[in-house]
Amino acid sequence: MRTIIEPFRIKSVEPIHWTTRAQREQFLQAAFNNLFLLPADDVLIDLLTDSGTGAMSTHQWAAIMEGDESYAGSRSFDRFRDSVQDIFGYKNVIPTHQGRAAERILFSCMCKKGDIVPNNTHFDTTRANIEFVGAEAVDLVIEEGRHPSTHHPFKGNLDVDALEALIEKVGRDRIPLVMLTITNNSGGGQPVSMENAKAVSAICRRNKIPLYFDACRFAENSYFIKLREKGYENRSPKEIAQEMFGYGDGCTMSAKKDGMANIGGFLCTNDDVLAQQEKNLLILTEGYPTYGGLAGRDLEAIAVGVQEALHEDYLKYRIASTAYLGNHISAQGVPIVQPPGGHAIYIDARAFLPHVAPDHFPAVALANELYLEGGIRSVEIGTLMFGPQAKMDLVRLAIPRRVYTQSHIDYVVEVILEVWKNREKIKGLQLTYEAPFLRHFTAKLEPVKVAEPAVAAIH
Numbered sequence: 001m002r003t004i005i006e007p008f009r010i011k012s013v014e015p016i017h018w019t020t021r022a023q024r025e026q027f028l029q030a031a032f033n034n035l036f037l038l039p040a041d042d043v044l045i046d047l048l049t050d051s052g053t054g055a056m057s058t059h060q061w062a063a064i065m066e067g068d069e070s071y072a073g074s075r076s077f078d079r080f081r082d083s084v085q086d087i088f089g090y091k092n093v094i095p096t097h098q099g100r101a102a103e104r105i106l107f108s109c110m111c112k113k114g115d116i117v118p119n120n121t122h123f124d125t126t127r128a129n130i131e132f133v134g135a136e137a138v139d140l141v142i143e144e145g146r147h148p149s150t151h152h153p154f155k156g157n158l159d160v161d162a163l164e165a166l167i168e169k170v171g172r173d174r175i176p177l178v179m180l181t182i183t184n185n186s187g188g189g190q191p192v193s194m195e196n197a198k199a200v201s202a203i204c205r206r207n208k209i210p211l212y213f214d215a216c217r218f219a220e221n222s223y224f225i226k227l228r229e230k231g232y233e234n235r236s237p238k239e240i241a242q243e244m245f246g247y248g249d250g251c252t253m254s255a256k257k258d259g260m261a262n263i264g265g266f267l268c269t270n271d272d273v274l275a276q277q278e279k280n281l282l283i284l285t286e287g288y289p290t291y292g293g294l295a296g297r298d299l300e301a302i303a304v305g306v307q308e309a310l311h312e313d314y315l316k317y318r319i320a321s322t323a324y325l326g327n328h329i330s331a332q333g334v335p336i337v338q339p340p341g342g343h344a345i346y347i348d349a350r351a352f353l354p355h356v357a358p359d360h361f362p363a364v365a366l367a368n369e370l371y372l373e374g375g376i377r378s379v380e381i382g383t384l385m386f387g388p389q390a391k392m393d394l395v396r397l398a399i400p401r402r403v404y405t406q407s408h409i410d411y412v413v414e415v416i417l418e419v420w421k422n423r424e425k426i427k428g429l430q431l432t433y434e435a436p437f438l439r440h441f442t443a444k445l446e447p448v449k450v451a452e453p454a455v456a457a458i459h
Helices: 019-028 058-064 075-089 099-110 124-130 160-170 196-204 218-228 237-243 272-285 297-308 312-330 360-372 408-420
Strands: 092-098 118-121 136-139 177-179 211-214 249-253 265-269 344-348 380-381 394-398 429-433 442-449
Touching: 019 360, 075 092, 075 380, 092 249, 099 124, 099 249, 099 272, 118 160, 124 408, 160 196, 160 297, 160 312, 177 196, 177 218, 177 237, 196 237, 211 380, 218 380, 249 360, 265 272, 265 442, 312 344, 312 408, 344 408, 360 380, 360 394, 360 429
Parallel strands: 118 136, 118 177, 177 211, 211 249
Antiparallel strands: 092 265, 249 265, 344 394, 380 394, 429 442
């Protein structure tokens, strides 16, 4: 059959709150034009993030009842560790309350002021945790990954020539580790090929630099490899993931993504000495190494979830349903990052709103208009999130796992197309407050008070 259906039945439902445009105008003004500051009850379709917002399965809920809440030596940790090692293969598995905690511990232990950490593209918390210890985060995504409209099967790939040039320029002693984000979130949810992971690994091993994966969406990346990379057509997503992680020395993971859980994460490494340092810091700030800031029931949910994320029927539905949204709006002229990513569709706000200058935050303006038009909450990935160095201004529509049906997505399509028809009326924004780190979470904005300068669309 050509129709791809949700590979699950709905057992429990949650009502959503309808609002009028007049109400949403008031809500947005009260939130200082920042969708992060909106109460969730005032959102109809919430595509702000796919992190921790998914629906857990009956098997996960059943596992939760087995949670062992012992402070130390919990049997839930044993099941969690065994499930993670089955896929990722690393010797040391350290639970954390979410991915950014794993990042903070990793970079606090491995980085110092003046160090440089290359990545295909660092996401917001990754970059912030690197910069917090005085190191520099450097993005080395391939050229195709910098152009939203360009088609390439693996736009998340790291530019291996640029990596070798960087190592030669600054010296391997200033590079404590290399990271590879799968899939590449800031670059449109684009996958990394196995060939690229092998090449990056070879460079790292030749220079004795550890390679770590930001593994948040490892299952989606594995499925893209199965679909697009020669030689992997008959491999299971789990086998593909196991091979990829074999090229690395460790990983950080937010289990709120492809862990299919509402909270949690972990940090893995093959380095026993480093693992002990990381556990010491974990005890100081997160908790004992067999719970790491999580309840036993959370460990159980993750143990089941990381395995479910690799189920092929789920991944087929997941990738196809995301593409459904992207293909429908793209067919009507809406500029998106091509091809559609795994967990989200990214609208190219600079091409959508060429009359709004980047320093007036076109992606924030567009995201706000989607909320005003139809109660949809999305997120800006661009100049507000990353500052003036941002190469793109994107609106990410992140689809929670196993939450919304096709009719919800059809509604999202209608709202986007209505905004597209009236895009010339959308005005830019300016900051009235910003925090020193991760300013997009708490920023306050207001409409610009001057006429917009005419700028050319950036593709």
